[in-house]
Amino acid sequence: MSITVETVRHVATLARLEISAEETGIYTEQLSRILGLMEQLQSIPTEGVAPMSHAVAMTMPERDDTVTNTNQRDTLLANAPDSEEGCFRVPKIIE
Amino acid sequence: MDATTLTLAQAAQALNAREISAQELTRAYLERIEALNPALNAFITLDAERAMEAAAAADTRLGQASATPLTGIPLAIKDLFCTQNLRTTCGSAMLANFLPPYESTVTARLKAAGAVVLGKTNMDEFAMGSSNETSFFGPVRNPWAYDRTPGGSSGGSATAMAAGLCAGALGTDTGGSIRQPAAMTGITGLKPTYGRVSRFGMIAFASSLDQAGPMTRTVEDAALLLQEMAGFDPKDATSINEPVPDYHAALGRDLKGLRIGMPAEYFGEGLGQESRTAIEAAMEVYRSLGAHIHPISLPMTRHAIPTYYIIAPAEASSNLARYDGIRFGHRCADPKDLKDLYCRTRAEGFGAEVKRRIMLGTYVLSSGYYDAYYRKAQQVRRLIAEDFSRAFREHDLGVILTPTAPETAFKLGEKNADPVSMYLSDIYTINVNLAGLPGISLPCGFDAKGLPIGFQLIGRPLDEATILATGHAYQLATQWHKARPEGKS
Amino acid sequence: MSQDSRYETVIGLEIHTQLRTRSKIFCGCPNQFGSAPNTQICPVCAAFPGVLPVLNREVLNMAIKTGLALHGQIRLYNEFARKNYFYPDLPAGYQISQFELPIVEQGELMIEPEGSPRKRIGITRIHMEVDAGKNLHEGIQGASWVDLNRTGTPLLEIVTEPDLRSAAETGAFLKKLRSIVRYLEVCDGNMEEGSFRCDANVSVRRWGATQYGTRAEIKNLNSIRNVMRAIEFETDRQIDRIENGEKVIQETRLWDANQNLTRPMRGKEEAHDYRYFPEPDLPPVQLDPARIEAIRATMPELPDDKFARFQKDYALSDYDAGVLTASREMANYYEIALRASPADPKSVANWVTGELLGRLNKEGLEITQSPVQAESLGALTAMIHNNVISGKIAKSVFAHMFEHGGTPQQIVAEQGLSQVTDQGAIEAEVDKILAAHPEKIAQYRAGKNQLLGFFVGEIMKATRGKANPGVVNELLKNKLAP
Numbered sequence A: 001m002s003i004t005v006e007t008v009r010h011v012a013t014l015a016r017l018e019i020s021a022e023e024t025g026i027y028t029e030q031l032s033r034i035l036g037l038m039e040q041l042q043s044i045p046t047e048g049v050a051p052m053s054h055a056v057a058m059t060m061p062e063r064d065d066t067v068t069n070t071n072q073r074d075t076l077l078a079n080a081p082d083s084e085e086g087c088f089r090v091p092k093i094i095e
Numbered sequence B: 001m002d003a004t005t006l007t008l009a010q011a012a013q014a015l016n017a018r019e020i021s022a023q024e025l026t027r028a029y030l031e032r033i034e035a036l037n038p039a040l041n042a043f044i045t046l047d048a049e050r051a052m053e054a055a056a057a058a059d060t061r062l063g064q065a066s067a068t069p070l071t072g073i074p075l076a077i078k079d080l081f082c083t084q085n086l087r088t089t090c091g092s093a094m095l096a097n098f099l100p101p102y103e104s105t106v107t108a109r110l111k112a113a114g115a116v117v118l119g120k121t122n123m124d125e126f127a128m129g130s131s132n133e134t135s136f137f138g139p140v141r142n143p144w145a146y147d148r149t150p151g152g153s154s155g156g157s158a159t160a161m162a163a164g165l166c167a168g169a170l171g172t173d174t175g176g177s178i179r180q181p182a183a184m185t186g187i188t189g190l191k192p193t194y195g196r197v198s199r200f201g202m203i204a205f206a207s208s209l210d211q212a213g214p215m216t217r218t219v220e221d222a223a224l225l226l227q228e229m230a231g232f233d234p235k236d237a238t239s240i241n242e243p244v245p246d247y248h249a250a251l252g253r254d255l256k257g258l259r260i261g262m263p264a265e266y267f268g269e270g271l272g273q274e275s276r277t278a279i280e281a282a283m284e285v286y287r288s289l290g291a292h293i294h295p296i297s298l299p300m301t302r303h304a305i306p307t308y309y310i311i312a313p314a315e316a317s318s319n320l321a322r323y324d325g326i327r328f329g330h331r332c333a334d335p336k337d338l339k340d341l342y343c344r345t346r347a348e349g350f351g352a353e354v355k356r357r358i359m360l361g362t363y364v365l366s367s368g369y370y371d372a373y374y375r376k377a378q379q380v381r382r383l384i385a386e387d388f389s390r391a392f393r394e395h396d397l398g399v400i401l402t403p404t405a406p407e408t409a410f411k412l413g414e415k416n417a418d419p420v421s422m423y424l425s426d427i428y429t430i431n432v433n434l435a436g437l438p439g440i441s442l443p444c445g446f447d448a449k450g451l452p453i454g455f456q457l458i459g460r461p462l463d464e465a466t467i468l469a470t471g472h473a474y475q476l477a478t479q480w481h482k483a484r485p486e487g488k489s
Numbered sequence C: 001m002s003q004d005s006r007y008e009t010v011i012g013l014e015i016h017t018q019l020r021t022r023s024k025i026f027c028g029c030p031n032q033f034g035s036a037p038n039t040q041i042c043p044v045c046a047a048f049p050g051v052l053p054v055l056n057r058e059v060l061n062m063a064i065k066t067g068l069a070l071h072g073q074i075r076l077y078n079e080f081a082r083k084n085y086f087y088p089d090l091p092a093g094y095q096i097s098q099f100e101l102p103i104v105e106q107g108e109l110m111i112e113p114e115g116s117p118r119k120r121i122g123i124t125r126i127h128m129e130v131d132a133g134k135n136l137h138e139g140i141q142g143a144s145w146v147d148l149n150r151t152g153t154p155l156l157e158i159v160t161e162p163d164l165r166s167a168a169e170t171g172a173f174l175k176k177l178r179s180i181v182r183y184l185e186v187c188d189g190n191m192e193e194g195s196f197r198c199d200a201n202v203s204v205r206r207w208g209a210t211q212y213g214t215r216a217e218i219k220n221l222n223s224i225r226n227v228m229r230a231i232e233f234e235t236d237r238q239i240d241r242i243e244n245g246e247k248v249i250q251e252t253r254l255w256d257a258n259q260n261l262t263r264p265m266r267g268k269e270e271a272h273d274y275r276y277f278p279e280p281d282l283p284p285v286q287l288d289p290a291r292i293e294a295i296r297a298t299m300p301e302l303p304d305d306k307f308a309r310f311q312k313d314y315a316l317s318d319y320d321a322g323v324l325t326a327s328r329e330m331a332n333y334y335e336i337a338l339r340a341s342p343a344d345p346k347s348v349a350n351w352v353t354g355e356l357l358g359r360l361n362k363e364g365l366e367i368t369q370s371p372v373q374a375e376s377l378g379a380l381t382a383m384i385h386n387n388v389i390s391g392k393i394a395k396s397v398f399a400h401m402f403e404h405g406g407t408p409q410q411i412v413a414e415q416g417l418s419q420v421t422d423q424g425a426i427e428a429e430v431d432k433i434l435a436a437h438p439e440k441i442a443q444y445r446a447g448k449n450q451l452l453g454f455f456v457g458e459i460m461k462a463t464r465g466k467a468n469p470g471v472v473n474e475l476l477k478n479k480l481a482p
């Protein structure tokens, strides 16, 4: 299994990672090798096997519908790289 | 008496008997850290002042009814557990200045029991690595050989424990990150059953695999730490709501008649000869203690690496999407628009291995590939888990015994260039995470270079008590866990 | 709008209903509209490192309730999934939603579009998910602000089959659905505030075609009226393109209510690849059938059932039953009023749908804000039925209650409005009027029957409307008989 430079660029865009031309080359080569390792799974018969999303079989616990949090805006904004008027500040978004 | 040579259990006894104060013990560790850490690089952040405050509080509490076996015990915490108002970096430039406004459930429980937090230990960035070389804060050195890796990703905790910089340490294990470094540094490392210990406040790598556990001098110490760490947490929907047994009480069990499974697949070509010899000797010890060794087969074993390297990066690619430079963490300078903010922030904040896994995870989940990779891996994961349950059931096993790692500590830089060879160093531990089982690594000898060798005991779900008892019996019969790396550098 | 009769429009809807829980879906933050930015957030809903979601029980209950009301199949085993994309209002970089195994599948809703027969609209699925925060742009120089208060608000996404064929059907569907979620008290149905939001997938095709045309997804529809207008616009736009030999492009378009048109969305230009996968932080939901039955047992009576019962038990017309069951509050009002006047359901209905709603509409009030209590309106109707007051007097009593409050009993007593039914007293008035108009008596007796109305009017005038009209008629007829 080998993947193309275009695929690597597309995946980097999906993952929001800026990658240089050099890195694109490295990732293309490395990801192809890693995916090569994964080819062996294709030969395993898995028809009718339920996918396992959780390590242990368990069911959803539920919590009561009660309000337990109070305003903690300033504490949470303290880690923000850029904030203004109680909001997180980001470059202008065009919709 | 050098207090830093005591096991956790011995230190607890000394504290309880007032032979030493918590402040003396803490100060002894802080001094040792000051002397050795610059060369070892085991800690990213020290918290000496608050450690001394906690020790003073512990001294008041000792002798009162509220004291626990952990009251006054100095611990090293992997820098992946969020600690309130104490920098938590996860080994990444992305979080180099992150001050969590909340506390992980595990550290909160340990603090409530009176434990003293010395500081936060180095680790592979976001726990992605097997050699501690992916840390933004530089590699950790193995106290048995400074030019070698302590393993990863909990390399800082392993080195801190092995070098006597703490009485006990916390690690996390997604594919072997507690057990593999424990083996490489000659200490004991336990990965509990998935869900036994709360993940709340543990920075996520792969949510369905991550589990916190103790890294200690002895199995007894691991039992004491696990006792306080384990239990249901209403803040973690995947934590198991079952009573926690008395692990320390279970340690005294007799091994007569215990059935130990030995899977052929773990003793094949990849295993180094010296490790093989040491582990076979460990089996002899078990025979002499009255246990029976049963050859078993876990035929899906060889599929664990590809399965893991689909599932873990897929979950990671999603877990790490929150590092976007908006609410916390690194942000690139002067972003020209939103996309630039995202792409440069993440390119600058994450290191090469993290980016590689994000790319891989994004790819295997992407449209057109999901079924071939992700769904397939989830199905194979079930087959791997069924391998174990079948073996335990059909052979009526108490534990399964395997090597922990294919080789002893390798040289720093040795596998950097080749991610695939690095990935293979977790070959004996990854299955256990995929199946959600408890596993413990303990030392069983040294190779010709003087590097520690470890073996692994795998238990049934939620049966930490049996692997602890089995491990403890071994340590009562052997001395390997008492070896110290002093003067080895 | 000139809808071309050679084409039919095909519409499917995705409706997002915000659930009226006290706390958010996965954390203990309040679920409330209109607070200062970021004052209702915590590490969990703001997606800080290492935190985990825990499901609010009430969200599941509300999803089950809604599923039952829409006659859907409740999946006992359902699971959450992550939908991955980057946007500042989505702090985790993924939305916790449901994908392969939603909680409800295969529901339906019957609609009664005006002037058309009842029609079944299929509900493909209903799933639980989190709402996103808000990006603020207006009046901010060179930046946008992110407010995460809304992040983590529980949503039910209701997806219909492409069964709708016109703006009118779509309007009827949305009204009906909104009334159901309000009946269930799971959502307040406020489209302007965004608690009930709708995206419409619209395509057109030639009559008789078996394939669907290429669809456009229309967003930014903040009222039922706008949904209908957008569908009409979009239908014409797509037909025009086809007629001009152009292709309809599959795209997302925004409704511009000021200019009355849809336009392509800018910004999120990249093709989406949401990379759904099961949420590893949340185990699957495994519902106990007993829980579903318990919820079913406590379900309120829904509009369709109420409609049928009102028609059957109270002999109401389609129109009256429709108006009175349009909301749970309206139906409650009617039935409370009816308790005070059980013998006359039709008059109570007339008073509610006529006098009361007319006045409320005029004042811009909801039924829940009515100054006239249901008990009072019922008592008023009963007074007419029992000949205590006339219909005409009742109207002035109603107006008095609406403006100044009070019960009809009080007002009638204070103002001496009780109808005179005493035969003797009325007879005295009748004799007085007859004595004053001998010539008119003669004309009447000569055959000018319509003069009866004149005499009744005079007597009512003299008694200030309080004379019982039946008694007056009776007396007049006897006395005027030759």
Ligand SMILES: [Zn+2]
Residues within 6 Å of the ligand: A069, C024, C027, C028, C029, C040, C041, C042, C043, C044, C045, C046, C152
């Ligand atoms: Zn919250």
